[in-house]
Amino acid sequence: MGSDFAALGAALPRILEGMLITLELTVGGALLAMAIAIGLGLLAGSKNIVARGFARAVIEFFRGTSLVVQLFWLFFVLPLFGVEMPAMLVGILALGLNYGAYGAEVVRGSLNAVPAGQWEATVALSLSPMGRLWRVIFPQAWALMIPSLTNLLILMLKGTAIVSTITMVDLTVEINKLRVDTDTFFAYGVGLILYFAMAYALTLIMNALEVRAKHRLGRGESLGEALRFRTPTRDPERETAA
Amino acid sequence: MTGPQWNWSFAWESLPALLAGFFQATLVVTVLGTAIAAVLGLVVAIVRYVAPAPVTAVVTFVMNFIRMTPLIVQLLFAYYLFLQVPPLTIGIVVFGIHYATYMAEVYRAGIEGVPAGQWEAATALSLPKRRTWFAVVIPQALRQTIPSLGNYAIAMFKDTPFLLTIGVVEMVQAGLVFGGNHFSYLEPITLCGVIFLLASYPTSLLIRRLEKRLAFAS
Amino acid sequence: MRFQDVEKRFGDHVVLKNLDFTVNKGDRVTLIGPSGSGKTTILRLVMTLEEATGGYIFIDGQPLTHEERGGKRVELKERHKNEIRKRIGMVFQQFNLFPNMTVIENIIEAPVHVLGLSKKAAKEKAMGLLEQVGLADKADAHPLELSGGQQQRVAIARALAMDPEILLLDEVTSALDPEIVGDVLGILRDVAETTDITMLIVTHEMQFARDVSNRVLMFDGGHIVEEASPEVMFTDPKEERTRAFLSAVLDH
Amino acid sequence: MRFQDVEKRFGDHVVLKNLDFTVNKGDRVTLIGPSGSGKTTILRLVMTLEEATGGYIFIDGQPLTHEERGGKRVELKERHKNEIRKRIGMVFQQFNLFPNMTVIENIIEAPVHVLGLSKKAAKEKAMGLLEQVGLADKADAHPLELSGGQQQRVAIARALAMDPEILLLDEVTSALDPEIVGDVLGILRDVAETTDITMLIVTHEMQFARDVSNRVLMFDGGHIVEEASPEVMFTDPKEERTRAFLSAVLDH
Amino acid sequence: GCASGGGGGEASGGGEDTLAKLQDAGKITVGIADERPYSWVEDGEPTGATIAMHEQIFSELGIDEVEVVEVDWNSLIPGLNAGRFDAISAGMSILPERCEQAAFSDPEIMYTTALMVPEGNPKKLTDLDSVKEAGDVKLAVLSGGIEAGYAEKLGISNPQSVANAQDGMDAVANGRADAFAMTAISLNWMADNAPDAGVETTDAFVQEIDGVAQIGAGSTVFRKADTKLLDAYNEALGEITADEQSYLDLVGDFGFTAENLPPADLTTEQLCAGDLG
Numbered sequence A: 001m002g003s004d005f006a007a008l009g010a011a012l013p014r015i016l017e018g019m020l021i022t023l024e025l026t027v028g029g030a031l032l033a034m035a036i037a038i039g040l041g042l043l044a045g046s047k048n049i050v051a052r053g054f055a056r057a058v059i060e061f062f063r064g065t066s067l068v069v070q071l072f073w074l075f076f077v078l079p080l081f082g083v084e085m086p087a088m089l090v091g092i093l094a095l096g097l098n099y100g101a102y103g104a105e106v107v108r109g110s111l112n113a114v115p116a117g118q119w120e121a122t123v124a125l126s127l128s129p130m131g132r133l134w135r136v137i138f139p140q141a142w143a144l145m146i147p148s149l150t151n152l153l154i155l156m157l158k159g160t161a162i163v164s165t166i167t168m169v170d171l172t173v174e175i176n177k178l179r180v181d182t183d184t185f186f187a188y189g190v191g192l193i194l195y196f197a198m199a200y201a202l203t204l205i206m207n208a209l210e211v212r213a214k215h216r217l218g219r220g221e222s223l224g225e226a227l228r229f230r231t232p233t234r235d236p237e238r239e240t241a242a
Numbered sequence B: 001m002t003g004p005q006w007n008w009s010f011a012w013e014s015l016p017a018l019l020a021g022f023f024q025a026t027l028v029v030t031v032l033g034t035a036i037a038a039v040l041g042l043v044v045a046i047v048r049y050v051a052p053a054p055v056t057a058v059v060t061f062v063m064n065f066i067r068m069t070p071l072i073v074q075l076l077f078a079y080y081l082f083l084q085v086p087p088l089t090i091g092i093v094v095f096g097i098h099y100a101t102y103m104a105e106v107y108r109a110g111i112e113g114v115p116a117g118q119w120e121a122a123t124a125l126s127l128p129k130r131r132t133w134f135a136v137v138i139p140q141a142l143r144q145t146i147p148s149l150g151n152y153a154i155a156m157f158k159d160t161p162f163l164l165t166i167g168v169v170e171m172v173q174a175g176l177v178f179g180g181n182h183f184s185y186l187e188p189i190t191l192c193g194v195i196f197l198l199a200s201y202p203t204s205l206l207i208r209r210l211e212k213r214l215a216f217a218s
Numbered sequence C, D: 001m002r003f004q005d006v007e008k009r010f011g012d013h014v015v016l017k018n019l020d021f022t023v024n025k026g027d028r029v030t031l032i033g034p035s036g037s038g039k040t041t042i043l044r045l046v047m048t049l050e051e052a053t054g055g056y057i058f059i060d061g062q063p064l065t066h067e068e069r070g071g072k073r074v075e076l077k078e079r080h081k082n083e084i085r086k087r088i089g090m091v092f093q094q095f096n097l098f099p100n101m102t103v104i105e106n107i108i109e110a111p112v113h114v115l116g117l118s119k120k121a122a123k124e125k126a127m128g129l130l131e132q133v134g135l136a137d138k139a140d141a142h143p144l145e146l147s148g149g150q151q152q153r154v155a156i157a158r159a160l161a162m163d164p165e166i167l168l169l170d171e172v173t174s175a176l177d178p179e180i181v182g183d184v185l186g187i188l189r190d191v192a193e194t195t196d197i198t199m200l201i202v203t204h205e206m207q208f209a210r211d212v213s214n215r216v217l218m219f220d221g222g223h224i225v226e227e228a229s230p231e232v233m234f235t236d237p238k239e240e241r242t243r244a245f246l247s248a249v250l251d252h
Numbered sequence E: 001g002c003a004s005g006g007g008g009g010e011a012s013g014g015g016e017d018t019l020a021k022l023q024d025a026g027k028i029t030v031g032i033a034d035e036r037p038y039s040w041v042e043d044g045e046p047t048g049a050t051i052a053m054h055e056q057i058f059s060e061l062g063i064d065e066v067e068v069v070e071v072d073w074n075s076l077i078p079g080l081n082a083g084r085f086d087a088i089s090a091g092m093s094i095l096p097e098r099c100e101q102a103a104f105s106d107p108e109i110m111y112t113t114a115l116m117v118p119e120g121n122p123k124k125l126t127d128l129d130s131v132k133e134a135g136d137v138k139l140a141v142l143s144g145g146i147e148a149g150y151a152e153k154l155g156i157s158n159p160q161s162v163a164n165a166q167d168g169m170d171a172v173a174n175g176r177a178d179a180f181a182m183t184a185i186s187l188n189w190m191a192d193n194a195p196d197a198g199v200e201t202t203d204a205f206v207q208e209i210d211g212v213a214q215i216g217a218g219s220t221v222f223r224k225a226d227t228k229l230l231d232a233y234n235e236a237l238g239e240i241t242a243d244e245q246s247y248l249d250l251v252g253d254f255g256f257t258a259e260n261l262p263p264a265d266l267t268t269e270q271l272c273a274g275d276l277g
């Protein structure tokens, strides 16, 4: 056990480097995925059949094929056609496309859940199509979609481990190296804790966003709730009709 | 010139191994895992509402811990903790539990979305707790959770390569082995992608049909 | 039904204080009063949807949610509350029908699962009630396909299907079409005449109060300002506040 | 505003057929009629929330959503609809306030983002309207914190903030407290008297129809049964159907 | 941190002279798969038997610096062909199918097989034939490894696949498997570096199948187009493999012995043709 900790100490700087790569990929991927999710989610929910068909095709394609395959193509096959991108960019691109497709379903579902009366009120006020969406509908859907988006973010954080396929040395790679010098359970225990810490940090941020979003809709709860470990819940049996 | 040159006979040759992996591992784990995730996730979500505070705290902690740590590590720990259990069973259960933690979060959002008036009406009718949950709240909460259930079923599909960690060779690994032996991954991996698509698209259709059916009335 | 020294506060906001009143079996009592005076809150207290922060409520002599034991206010067991709750029915202003069930399913839900009636018996009874409210042809419709007035009538049928001893009605006519208000009124009058059901009614239709109830309580500032029979209340109120309220209401 | 041969069907269900009527500038027209007769549908057609399946609607002589070109019924461009829409305001029975905005934000939203008013100017105007509806102190509250009556008044203020030429009101008093109905009535009467806004009102409060409007249309079975000034309509209706309806409504 | 994938050559080399370009740059990038004792990164520096060999050979060719890119085993050849790096430094076995995809240098390492078993070797296993005879032995093999092929050809029922060498050792140490078959070099290295794991390795053996000894050898891999680079490399390599002492000086530290030095008459052409007899 003592030697395990010695090995961990020696590996620590590289583990931190690996963690940084993992975080960069997660954050970059998440931002791209969010943009794609919103774009595709809107198209997938639109009345225009061409737009909807396009969105469905893209969603089914990127959701349906696996991330490894997408990485593999972007990194090893595209260069054969003369398109060569650095590994980090490929990683972010693939993560963004893949998780963006998942996110699109979440966005679509949440937009659907906003009451029809809200759309009608925006029409009655002559808001522009963009104004309708951004100023009224999306803020309401946002509160609904956050829990699912948080899930996707955690999935993505852990999904980044796949980038060793494309020459990137992320946290998982470093943990696997540590494993050679230590007991497997020890090394993976360290990995468990580190991934958990990162996921937890991300979750706290998302919880804060959820609390804030709900608060803005007049479904109060203070931000203090977000600092607790548990995700914000309410007691439906105590809650009174608004 | 080494380019991506598609070799049909090679692709054809790899197919039996891929299909064997698909039916023996990928599909079994995904279908049973999704079932476990859907049910267990609901149980967890409900427990977090109804159980006494200490139980809720423990369940929430365990749930978050599982949700926030890598599947592959959980597979490994379970694999060496339960030496007598066949790997495939471990795979099914671990996948199921892992995704149940995601589903629990989605159910939570769905349950929160059920208007307070519905709870009150159930109370006013003196409906037993169980009936309130199963006849009133859950059917309404499910509606919003269906798209996410579809997402996780498909995500699970594609996490199945992790099963190799516990010695289960599913489709992608079968493809990699085949590709490794012949040193061309293009055909088997592309085929894997096609099979994934062929499997996930109907899943997606099914889910959206379910979504429509659960929409109340028209 | 008896309120004894009941207090209800939301945070710092005291809605009801030192509230005392009694409703006898078979009484049909209307609560009137300005917006925010706490009328709905009283109904919600009786239905145990809110918990009083002080005092006691008795149904038929039994404590509802709290009782005094050794000088202390003690909360009662959930099971006890359940038993009492079964004897109370409520119709909400927003109906709160279950959208995942058809109309008939909404109505038989509680009789089957709370009273233990057979499905067949419950359905028969439900159809009778639906006929009474004029919606027999909508039995298999979904609540969302109904107009507001139809939903309200289904909600009344749902509450009546439990044969409650006490029926709480919160502005049940406000969503109704005027032609239908008459029908619903007829239904409730019917019920009042053929059963000895106790009714506690919140309404802003004075006509309705006059027609259905035998006692009117005027509420304001968290307590009862005046209490009288409808004839007296609407023609010769004692209190200045009542007079002002009624003139505003009846005048436009 | 002119309806010409308008038809509206939902699937096979024909709600309006061969509907022809004209509302002049500054008119205040009330639509009355039984539940399901299509009153709300007419308002929704004017607001372009539904599309007519036949015929034409004109606002100020301009076609609203469709026009006849070469004997064919052609749909107009979205931009054209938008332009016309700006001149129409609507108050919904369910208010449909935006829960993600405070009361004042709800009101200034369209003036700022559609009319291009400065925030400051819009706020000033909004405060004036809020004062008019008696809610100046609720400017920064969230819609969900308001009672139904307060929400309805905010919704009216929101619609008025756009200075519409045509105002559509769908059962705006049904959620209101009786004391407040008088206030809202006053507000609308005010508006009617100080502007030449055209109003199309659906209501089941006959008193309201009598007080605010100068013309009443009685609707049934998808078309206009009778049309008269309120005085005539409520005291001496010509048609049997109107008489039956009014007696049911006024009688309970 | 060799995290960025900025490899050397242009995509699929074409007719360009990669050797000259590398010499100009003074630097070559090689792909490794973190396999000990062949090539891995420790304390930020690449190390291992093939790395040691490459540092020496390439410096003789006027390329002073060897940079590494870490990548999954399965991504080595695709990465090479995609131009993500210029050579594979992983002691990769020379197999006919692989020869179709890339160019192998002359043999550098002879492979023998061994079994990793629990301490004390309770089932008394010596080679794969003994595994087959014992019948109820749970055998672990590397997924896609040569040993998996041996097991299949010998008809050993249901060998258990593991993702990597560590998983194989853990499977034996924790009782999930009774034996783990892999190259002797790797197994010895692992067993030596984990004295407390409760495992040991059998003596190395050359597996025979249908009477044919399964000779295996590994070498460095280049793109097929880079013939000049390959020729130059083979020439420099020859000087090392011709002399046992200079071979052991380079790779002895990593647990290699004279047994691992390829015989002079073994050629890559033979191995690529699958000609073992």
Ligand SMILES: Nc1ncnc2c1ncn2[C@@H]1O[C@H](COP(=O)(O)OP(=O)(O)OP(=O)(O)O)[C@@H](O)[C@H]1O
Residues within 6 Å of the ligand: A240, C010, C013, C015, C033, C034, C035, C036, C037, C038, C039, C040, C041, C042, D147, D177
């Ligand atoms: N959940 C709550 N949280 C805080 N305050 C509340 C809550 N529910 C009700 N109140 C307050 O209690 C007071 C009484 O409300 P209640 O709904 O009983 O009034 P009401 O007499 O029914 O009015 P109305 O005629 O408008 O329905 C109001 O001032 C209201 O703001």
Ligand SMILES: Nc1ncnc2c1ncn2[C@@H]1O[C@H](COP(=O)(O)OP(=O)(O)OP(=O)(O)O)[C@@H](O)[C@H]1O
Residues within 6 Å of the ligand: C147, C148, C177, D010, D013, D015, D033, D034, D035, D036, D037, D038, D039, D040, D041, D042
């Ligand atoms: N989206 C829809 N799909 C199908 N039928 C509809 C739809 N909207 C309205 N209808 C039908 O159109 C008819 C007219 O509805 P509308 O809401 O205009 O009636 P109304 O006169 O406003 O009635 P009320 O007084 O009850 O509000 C009704 O029979 C209704 O069932």
Ligand SMILES: [Mg+2]
Residues within 6 Å of the ligand: C039, C040, C041
């Ligand atoms: Mg109330």
Ligand SMILES: [Mg+2]
Residues within 6 Å of the ligand: D039, D040, D041
């Ligand atoms: Mg209507």
